[in-house]
Amino acid sequence: MTMRFNDETFRDDYTFHNSPAAIRRFPFPFDQDSYMYSVNIEPHRRGAAGSVFQHRFDVDEHYVAEMRDREITLRDDPLRCQSLPHMELAGWDFLELVMVSKAEDYPELFELHRDGDRWHWINRPLGIEQRFIFLDATSLPCGPMEYITRQTQGDHALLDQREGNLWMDAGMVTSQADWSLDFDIGMNFFEWHAPVPKAHELGVFQRALKFLLSLQQGAPVRRLNWTMTVNPRLDTSPENYHKWGPEKRTLTAGNVGAKQYLRVELQTLWRMPRSNAVAFPIRCYLLALEDLVTVPKWGRRLHRVLRDLPDELAEYKGFAVNRPLIVDYLSRFDDCAPTSAGIFPDD
Amino acid sequence: MPGTEFSPSIASRPVYAGLVAQGAMPAIMLADAEGAGALIDLAARDPAVMERAHVIFIPAGTPHGARLRALGARIYHESPSYAACLERFRKALADAHMGTTLYLAGTEGLIGQATAEALAAGLPAGAIQSEHRGSIARRMQCVHCKGITEGVTTDPFTCSHCGLTLFVRDHYSRRLGAFQGVCVDAETPGVLPPVQEIRP
């Protein structure tokens, strides 16, 4: 099957759209009718064909447009991609992981040929062909992490492990849910999660860290996280908050279905071989409420989750001001029927 | 006068545990204004701590220099500002060996910047001690323009670089030695909350 890539934008005129197939495969994050933090980590096993879990790094119809959007963001603010000096080896580990995975999982789109340290990489969707020497950063146009993450959907953090903690010491972050890499780089697991309310008291981060410190090679894990975004905007950075912030207040009863998006992050975590670092890709999926309710189970459930969410969480996730509009809209799609377990559509 | 008591906060906000003498070991001491008091108290508890100390003091209009000088540090230097002594501080770090303790005392801005500098030079965090004294003004980074505004005492405040009105977060970057300031009226331009004095 050859993949078709959308010609679309994530800013200004917002022509982003999901095909019917993309709606069906959206990683809906709620497996029950309510939500609270938990250490919802599971093995990143291969999922059903067509699902976002089918491949190690999901490539979908938004790939080319997302990479174009990343380039715009980086041109504006190169500090969205940073790596502390000791993280270069981890960058190579990550480059290898992505190239090998994509070449195996999407042979029609990507090719990797290796002859010792002489590597040859072909990325058809982006029209890239590169010969380089593995572990020689001067043979690439930029550092290894930047090179590969300009070709990989999602934000990416590389975490150094030392002193019984994980340290966010490198990253490519252009589609974040309101956190700043430039500010958070160099922080440990508890520090960069410091602004998250409630979860600390619940011991969520202690348990998650303990789990991640023992993450093993060849046994990646994943979890889903979510928030709400007005307009299909990838760059909801704090850096540009004063630019996109006003859009949040343009929601009306008439446009909420089209303009309000559920934003889901598929986070995966990988132990890497040479550096012993942990790679942390955070892949973002966007779905407009009007598309979401075409799956009746999701419409019902999202209504219940958002209606009953503690105020503090709605505040932290940044949609408290719009919650009445959103809940009101979704209530029209909730007939109070019971919902089935799990995240997938019923049919 | 003991160090400042701050109210409990989030995990990224630094805690200034107070200075504990490591005896007659190599030391770099850097203090501004009321921070002098912390070094004077430290030396009172253990005079030996001054034997191998290189003290840099930024008086900032306070009269404590004479008392500090009298403590008998190996090297005593007064500087009109942090910027003025930065290269000297860097050289001291570059010449230092493992086993050196860095004692920092005074305002958060000074402690934060000096800590960032020392970590970058390779000094492990465990070799850095700090005690907060004096002004509770904060050093704030504007997340939008990246400019740093020193001595912030109100919330919200105006970024001295780009002019946006920013609210004062407790989220703190050790690398930058600064708290994060975020536009307070981003969603509703011009609608500003009342200005308050920040509290410890």
Add this chain to the structure above:
Amino acid sequence: MTARMLRVAEVTPLSPLVTRFRFECPEGGTLPLFSGGAHVVVEMPDGATLRRNAYSLISDPLDGSGYEIAVRREDAGRGGSRFMHTHVAVGDLLRVGAPVNLFALDLRAKKHVLIAGGIGITPFLAQLRQLTRLQMPFELHYCARSRAEAAGLSLLPDLPQVHAHISDEGDRLDIGAVLAGQPLGTHVYTCGPEGLIEAVAGTATRLNWPKAALHSEAFLSPPPGAAFKVTLARSGITITVGPHQSLLEAMEEAQVDAPWLCRGGACGQCETAVLSCKGRIEHHDHWLSDAEKAAQQKIMPCVSRFQGEDLTLDR
């Protein structure tokens, strides 16, 4: 646990007590790479008992053609090393786990000082290759009693940064001299007997080194002791731990699902809650704090034992 069957490709005696084993993929493929300081757990089907011992990888971390370990024969031990020395030959198939690193280099360090005692040289052999490849400043000090026992000598590169201290020849490591005057950002790594690790830690503390710059790996093998009984509350059974068996091994033998990673009291994975304890837990791990050990509410089954009337665990 992603373990795989590997074929023993070479068995090379390095000294009277130490032998090197090389493992390769039976089908000739490549193995996952690793970082210096990593270990693998080797499974040894010794009659009715399945032994699992952790060994540091000593081969080049960037060479996936095989894994090499060096095993010192401990006749007083529980038989894992004896099994390797007496039962394992070229061509045998053994299950080997994925590399795990609990003794990694701090890659921010401006300099690395490696101190090895005896068989504790093993993790450094891989780290040396990594440091050389990354062109990072280092020095290595290898202490052994006699040249004949110093199995590591033949494996160490001839570099000016590598120093051997043979105590029989009157050359004893002067830890204070090694630590004095190291540049800011130096990290020290010690692997070997408890005594050496404590001596380095003691000297470093006296010289005012912060803890985060000190790294050590003791490579504990579970100490033998008197047999004891343990009740596993969730499984609803009582098991007996034999004198040459660890509590973890006894649980595994009873088919009780118990987590582990290092099997040497270092990683914290096997931590288990104690529901009741009439007697004294013999804590042998490096994971629990002294206060936790005294409280007797947690135990690390991979290395710790028990003496007394009743020990009930949440497992």
